[in-house]
Amino acid sequence: MVTGHTGFKGAWLTLWLRDLGAQVTGISLADPPSAPNLFDLLEVAPEINDLRFDLADFERTREAIAEAAPNVVFHLAAQPLVLEGYARPHETIQTNVLGTTNVLEAVRAIGGVRSVVIATTDKCYRPDGTPHPFVESDPLGGEDPYSASKAAAEMVCAAYRQLPAMPPVATIRAGNVLGGGDWGAHRLVPDLIRAWKTNEPVVIRNPGSVRPWQDILDCLSGYLRVSQLHLETGAEPFGTYNIGPLAGARDSVSEIIDASIVALGGGTWNHVDGDPAKPENPVLFLDATRAVEHLGWRPRLTGLQAATNAAEWYRRFYKGESAAKLCDQALTTFQSMAASSVN
Numbered sequence: 001m002v003t004g005h006t007g008f009k010g011a012w013l014t015l016w017l018r019d020l021g022a023q024v025t026g027i028s029l030a031d032p033p034s035a036p037n038l039f040d041l042l043e044v045a046p047e048i049n050d051l052r053f054d055l056a057d058f059e060r061t062r063e064a065i066a067e068a069a070p071n072v073v074f075h076l077a078a079q080p081l082v083l084e085g086y087a088r089p090h091e092t093i094q095t096n097v098l099g100t101t102n103v104l105e106a107v108r109a110i111g112g113v114r115s116v117v118i119a120t121t122d123k124c125y126r127p128d129g130t131p132h133p134f135v136e137s138d139p140l141g142g143e144d145p146y147s148a149s150k151a152a153a154e155m156v157c158a159a160y161r162q163l164p165a166m167p168p169v170a171t172i173r174a175g176n177v178l179g180g181g182d183w184g185a186h187r188l189v190p191d192l193i194r195a196w197k198t199n200e201p202v203v204i205r206n207p208g209s210v211r212p213w214q215d216i217l218d219c220l221s222g223y224l225r226v227s228q229l230h231l232e233t234g235a236e237p238f239g240t241y242n243i244g245p246l247a248g249a250r251d252s253v254s255e256i257i258d259a260s261i262v263a264l265g266g267g268t269w270n271h272v273d274g275d276p277a278k279p280e281n282p283v284l285f286l287d288a289t290r291a292v293e294h295l296g297w298r299p300r301l302t303g304l305q306a307a308t309n310a311a312e313w314y315r316r317f318y319k320g321e322s323a324a325k326l327c328d329q330a331l332t333t334f335q336s337m338a339a340s341s342v343n
Contacts, residue, residue: 001070003027003055003103004077005048008182009119011039013074013220015327018047025049025068027061028077038181041323055099062106065113072115072227075103078150082123083186085146086278096149097156104160107167115230116169117223118157122212122244122286124150124173131210133247133285136173136240144278154240161239168230168239174219175212175244175286178256178306180313180326182216188253189307192260193314196267205274207254212244212286213303216310217334219243225297238294244286251303259304263311300337 002017004010005026017024030052032040039045049068055061055077065073078096079085085092100118107113125134126141140155142148154171161169182190195202222243229236245251254269261267274280291297301309313326 001025001027001065001068001073003073003075003099005050006037006039007033007076007080008038008179008184009177009216009220010076011037011042011181012179012216012327013076013223014039014044014048015042016220016224016331018044019331025051025064025070027051027053027055027064029054034183034185036183038183038323041181042327043324055102056094058102058105061102062109065103065106066110069110069112071113071231072117073103073107073113074117074119074223074227075100076119078119079146080121081184081186082144082146082280083278085144085149089145092145093149093152096146097152100153101156104157104169108160108163108165111165113167114234115227116167117227118153118169118171119223120154120171120173121150122173122175122242122284123147123281124154126151127281131283131285133287134242135287136238136242136290158239168235170226170230170236171240172223172226173240173242173286174222175214175284177214177216177219178303178310179216180310180317180330181323182310188256189260189310192257192267192269196264197318201268201270202257203272204253204257204269205272206280206282207252207257207269207271208282209253209280210250210283210285211253212249212284213251213256213306214244214299215301215306217330218299218301218306221334221338222291222295222297225295229295236294238290241291241295242286242288243291243297244288245299245303246288246292249303256303256307259307260311263308264315300334300341
């Protein structure tokens, strides 16, 4: 089961699971999260059990999970944006905290699930004013509604993890994910693509900000690896993992934009100061050592490579290639890269 299967990450994960031979049930809101929408472009809905309702409805959530009887639940459904959190704090907290609670309670109630993977974020950590990479044991917290909601969701997962008869529950704190097919609002590369399409400069609030940039498939491979471990061993000792670039990666917003512009063959950007009433942490790093050492996971692409690949995806898409073809090629290339590095 994939909640949020019509979102950017959810659509890619649904496609990958389908290619792996999984029977997928998806739960998302009725309205698509963006226009265009990658899930619709991939045309995979006829091949899965495509459900549309709000996870705030606990009874319907429980009934859907009970009927699907999944081995693995990937919970990706969320309000994922800091700026939207400022605009809609109540909805953000309800979606990210209550939605997660309802999924976990449904799993507990029906039994039979063998793995639960919850997507959270690097922004669940309490900012401390230093540029050190966050490790999983660092304090949680949030100075804006979105970050606070994700920290709260982490605490809910930690509490449910202790309940009797719960399957392994892992939270994955990913960085800033880049990839083709993302048309979400207030996101760096999608904002650039929209500006590029209209021959206008993209507006950048914080060009010097540093984030743990990563490719969409590097991120999803972390989700899949954790679920694989759950299925193989029936447990794992930590419960939470950072998934991000390796130590030493320090790519800024401007560097990601410049790499994307080169791949697109055009585009410009302007710096406009952000709203001081809506502050964002200027530096965020993740220490992914636990995932590397315990899961055997590591990123295959740097942040700049991820930005270049994403921009190339959009360039080819707008020249007429299908989203399904582009995603299939990306998956094939990534899996070949991963297999060759293991061998």
